[in-house]
Amino acid sequence: MTQKFDVAVLGGGTAGLSGAVVLSRARRSVVVVDAGSPRNASAEAVHGFLSRDGISPLGLVEIGRAEVERYGGLVLRATADAARSTDDGFEVSLDDGRSITARRLLVTTGLTDELPGLPGLAERWGRDVIHCPHCHGWESRDKPIGVLATHTEWAVRQALLFRQLTSEVTFFQHTAPALTEQQAAQLTAWGIGVVTGPVDSLEVAGDRITGLRLADGTTVACAVVVAPPRVVANSGMLTGLGLKPTPHPMGIGESIAADPAGLTEVPGVWVAGNVTDLMAQMMSSATSGAAAAAAINADLVAEDTRLTLRLLSGDYWEKRYGSTERVWSGDPNPQVVATAAGLPSGTALDVGSGEGADAIWLASRGWKVTGVDLSQAALDRAARHAADAGVDVTWQQADVKTWDPAPARYDLVSVQYVHLPRTLREAMYRRLAAAVRPGGTLLVVGHHPADLEVATLRRPRLPHLMFTAEDVAAALDPSAWDITASAPERAATDPNGQQITLTDAVLRAVRRAPDRPL
Numbered sequence: 001m002t003q004k005f006d007v008a009v010l011g012g013g014t015a016g017l018s019g020a021v022v023l024s025r026a027r028r029s030v031v032v033v034d035a036g037s038p039r040n041a042s043a044e045a046v047h048g049f050l051s052r053d054g055i056s057p058l059g060l061v062e063i064g065r066a067e068v069e070r071y072g073g074l075v076l077r078a079t080a081d082a083a084r085s086t087d088d089g090f091e092v093s094l095d096d097g098r099s100i101t102a103r104r105l106l107v108t109t110g111l112t113d114e115l116p117g118l119p120g121l122a123e124r125w126g127r128d129v130i131h132c133p134h135c136h137g138w139e140s141r142d143k144p145i146g147v148l149a150t151h152t153e154w155a156v157r158q159a160l161l162f163r164q165l166t167s168e169v170t171f172f173q174h175t176a177p178a179l180t181e182q183q184a185a186q187l188t189a190w191g192i193g194v195v196t197g198p199v200d201s202l203e204v205a206g207d208r209i210t211g212l213r214l215a216d217g218t219t220v221a222c223a224v225v226v227a228p229p230r231v232v233a234n235s236g237m238l239t240g241l242g243l244k245p246t247p248h249p250m251g252i253g254e255s256i257a258a259d260p261a262g263l264t265e266v267p268g269v270w271v272a273g274n275v276t277d278l279m280a281q282m283m284s285s286a287t288s289g290a291a292a293a294a295a296i297n298a299d300l301v302a303e304d305t306r307l308t309l310r311l312l313s314g315d316y317w318e319k320r321y322g323s324t325e326r327v328w329s330g331d332p333n334p335q336v337v338a339t340a341a342g343l344p345s346g347t348a349l350d351v352g353s354g355e356g357a358d359a360i361w362l363a364s365r366g367w368k369v370t371g372v373d374l375s376q377a378a379l380d381r382a383a384r385h386a387a388d389a390g391v392d393v394t395w396q397q398a399d400v401k402t403w404d405p406a407p408a409r410y411d412l413v414s415v416q417y418v419h420l421p422r423t424l425r426e427a428m429y430r431r432l433a434a435a436v437r438p439g440g441t442l443l444v445v446g447h448h449p450a451d452l453e454v455a456t457l458r459r460p461r462l463p464h465l466m467f468t469a470e471d472v473a474a475a476l477d478p479s480a481w482d483i484t485a486s487a488p489e490r491a492a493t494d495p496n497g498q499q500i501t502l503t504d505a506v507l508r509a510v511r512r513a514p515d516r517p518l
Helices: 014-025 057-070 152-163 181-189 236-241 282-311 314-322 334-340 357-364 376-389 422-434 449-453 469-473
Strands: 002-010 030-033 074-076 080-086 089-094 099-107 111-114 145-148 169-172 193-195 199-205 208-214 219-221 224-226 230-233 253-255 269-271 347-351 368-373 393-397 410-416 436-447 481-486 489-493 499-511
Touching (some): 002 282, 145 152, 152 181, 152 224, 208 224, 314 376, 334 357, 357 368, 357 393, 376 393, 410 422, 422 436, 449 499, 469 499
Parallel strands (some): 002 099, 030 074, 230 253, 347 410
Antiparallel strands (some): 080 089, 089 099, 111 230, 208 219, 489 499
């Protein structure tokens, strides 16, 4: 089953969870895909994160997940294997066989630390083998620290930063190119000793590092080893989108390039955290996730605005009805059939008549019908269908956003699935209600907002165009109408062929005769 969301957040560290909270609070449908193995899982605690200093990395993740879920976001314990572009966004394949689709992607998959190939180094990573003075430096204060160099410039920088925390720092040249004269002077200025020659192994006693053994057998004492890794963005799932990591200017790794808001060169794909900023710490990663989320939300608002304007335009409907032989099934809407079957035939107004199925069905049962639609192409097609059926229908082209029908003319006014913004919708229903004769019926059917929760339904997510029957009733004078509002469910099939349940907003209102008591 493929589920559709506004935004899929790939990666559930601080950047991803922060972004997901921002988006969920903006009432976006959000899914976070994360297997729960953060980069810093081996560390005892998170540091430098305001209000959460000292919390375990997994504990922070659990708090973030709970916040996402509090605002309606979904967290999937899985890993994103691949992503590809689709006509309406992106499809992401997960390692558990599921797939999801989303209009936008926020990729926060972090990076992989490629440690120097020194035996025992990886096993002590995050404990007494560290790399960041701001993450773990305080816990290493006043201890003898050895800086293992594989990249000279980076290792010199680390040695100078850790010297702020302890007076005992030793620079191990190991496999890095020789120091420049300026670099050597910088280390000397801080009293940092330099040991040349490759390091062969760690010396460990009582589950603690005691020193580094050189290839010549010499051991230099230290309690903490700073091993700057080569860092590479976890971006393999983006290959199908044409996104590849680019080298860091200092040569310390590779990341995905993006603008200041996190937008990549692929429209619709944002990145945040270490996948785009190799040096970002947890708090700055959280900030970048929130900033990217805000940009994504604004981008979706802009797209939804364009889509709404398109749906309200005559050109859109002319192209739609003019592009294929038939858009709808040709069957009358069930609520029209159920309502009209219990009424004597009279005059009927079919608003948003489309290809004419409702109007033709009513006319075949003796109703005198006027079908109104914005699209002339739809009306022309409806007229052909009516002629084929041997019935007479009056067709009228009009924009129901502003069209004002003659008052008190119709025994039945039917409005099927006409969706407008609230202010336009309420004004339209007041005008259409005025066209109903005393004793006549106003029938309104639309897509209920509950359909937004049907994950596999591929319909534009425009909640401001959807309504309940009670929303329609609010536009009517309750003293003048007998109103029945309901939300019946009906079986349907989604684009994947799966059975789903949809909900309609159905209002039936009968105008009271002037002399009829309340």
